[in-house]
Amino acid sequence: MTTSEYNRCVHELSDSLYRFAWKSIGEAEEAKDMVQQAFTVLWEKRAEVPPEKGKSFLFTVAYRKCMDVHRARGRTTGTERLHENALTEAPRTNELKKILQQALATLDQQSRNLVLLKDYEGYSYEEIAGMTALNTTQVKVYLHRARKSLKNYLVSKEHVI
Amino acid sequence: MKLTKENIEEYLLLLVDNELDAAEAAEVNAFVMQHEECRSLLELYRATKPDTGEAPYVFPEKESLLRQETPAMLFGTIKPFRMWRQAAAVALLLGTGLVLTLLVARKDGKEISSPSPSAGAITQNKKLQQEEVPKPSTPPPSTALANVYPNRRLPVAAKTAYPDQAAVAPVKRREREEIAPLAAATLPATIAEESPAPIIQAIDRESVPALTAGRKELPGWVPVKEESLDGVNDLVSQVQELRDNLAAKAKVLKRASFVIRIGDKDLIALGR
Structure with a gap:
């Protein structure tokens, strides 16, 4: 490269990586740091990374760093803090989006990252497996x-749609 | 793919995640159209997907991530000042080589064409001595050389020292004819009278100026330098000295004699 x-x-890719990091961690400043770290790693490894693999390389680095952040926080499930940040800092378009953001915040870190990679970035199961060191199944x-x-959260008593 | 109410949820999730091909998706959609509860379930799963039309996320510090792109240069990434330094080094080497070449050429030219008169004469004399002494039978210059090569611009000394073989052949033959009696007859009177005569006639001191004077009228004539004439005169004097030495040896030869004697009888007696 x-x-x-x-x-x-x-x-x-910086915008989409920033969105992924922000939605995964829930804090804008940490998301900025994560994006910068991911691009720093890409710059250092640019001789080994072909141009067409740049996106998957960046999201792989970001995914692992998000997992490291959550391990450091000692949390394996969604928290109220994450929930609040996601509600206050994420773009608000309508009520359904707010409920969906709340639903995402209830997921564990790994499931949330998988949903973000699938729904926002459009990766296939196989591609996500390559980024996360999981198998396709x-x-x-x-x-x-x-x-x-997420479906159960949306149809719960408080959030009937 | 067999769809049932028990396994339809898994296929609905695969449909939402876009993991089915076109045929499978059409089959699932057909099944969903036939079952109302499946249709509502599919709508719920679709609602779990975020709306891609939301306000875009913009990373605010994008410029800090960009790296400086090096402009394309003719010689890769060599900096301009380094190119100037290399060009100066090349120019210095070329200049040094040119100066050395000129010095060497000038030195060679001095030895060949522009000597001081005394040193040049000595050098030429030495060369001529080295060439002439081991070859005492080298014929002297004659006017035949000028007739054979009238347009040659070689110095007179060179022509005198290395005459053409075609022109020299008659002289050698004549010399052999004159010296032949020396081997046949050992009488001193014969040798003393006949053998030096052709050589003396061939080596004429006046022949060289005559050569040069005759050529001055030719179209390609180049004046011969005085030092070259001095060299020719020295050569002529050396040849004359050689002639005297030869005459002296001829006198010795006429007195030489040997006798092979067995007892009182002389078997072979030469020079007596």
Whole structure:
């Protein structure tokens, strides 16, 4: 990957990587740091990363760093803090989006990251498996479980749609 | 793929995640259209997907991530000042080589064409001595050389020292004819009278100026330097000295004699 190709990755992928990090961690400043760290790693490894693999490389680095952040926090499930930040800092379009953000915040870190990679970035099960060191079946099971959890949150008594 | 109410939920999730191909998706949609409860379930799962039309996330510090792109240069990433330094080094080497070449050429030119008169004469004399002494039978210059190569611009000394073989052949033959009596007859009177005569006639001191004077009228004539004439004169004097030495040896030869004697009888007696 050349310098111009790296800069093209910055222009094309920094926003989506920032969204993924923000939705995963729930804090804008930590999300910024994570994006910078991911691009720093990409710059250092640019000789080994072909241009077409830039996006998956960045999201792989971001996914692992998100998991590290949550391990450091000692949390394996969604928290009220994350929930509040997601509600206050995420873009608000309508009520359904707010409920969905709340539902996402209830997921565990790994399931939330899988949902973000699937729904926001459009990766397939196989591609997500390559990023997360899971196999395709595990990705499918975790995603289906997360989808059912989100569905149940949406149809719960407080959030009937 | 067999769809039932028990396994339809899994296929609905695969449909929401876009993991089915077109045929499978059509089959699932057909099944859903036939079952109302499946249709509502599919709508719920679709609602779990975020709306992609939400306000875009913009990373605010994008410029800090960009890296400086090096401009394309003719010689890769060599900096301009380094190129100037290399160009100066190349120019210095070329200049040094040119100066050395000129010095060497000038030195060679001094030895060949522009000596001081005394040193040049000595050098030429030495060369000529080395060439002439081991070859005492080298024929002297003659006017035949000028007739054979009238347009040659070689110095007179060179022509005198290395005459053409075609022109020299008659002289050698004549010399052999004159010296032949020396081997046949050992009488001193014969040798003393006949053998030096052709050589003396061939080596004429006046022949060289005559050569040069005759060539001055030719179109390609280049004046011969005085030092070259001095060299020719020295050569002529050396040849004359050689002639004297030869005459002296001829006198010794006429007195030489040997006798092979067995007892009182002389078997072979030469020079007596």
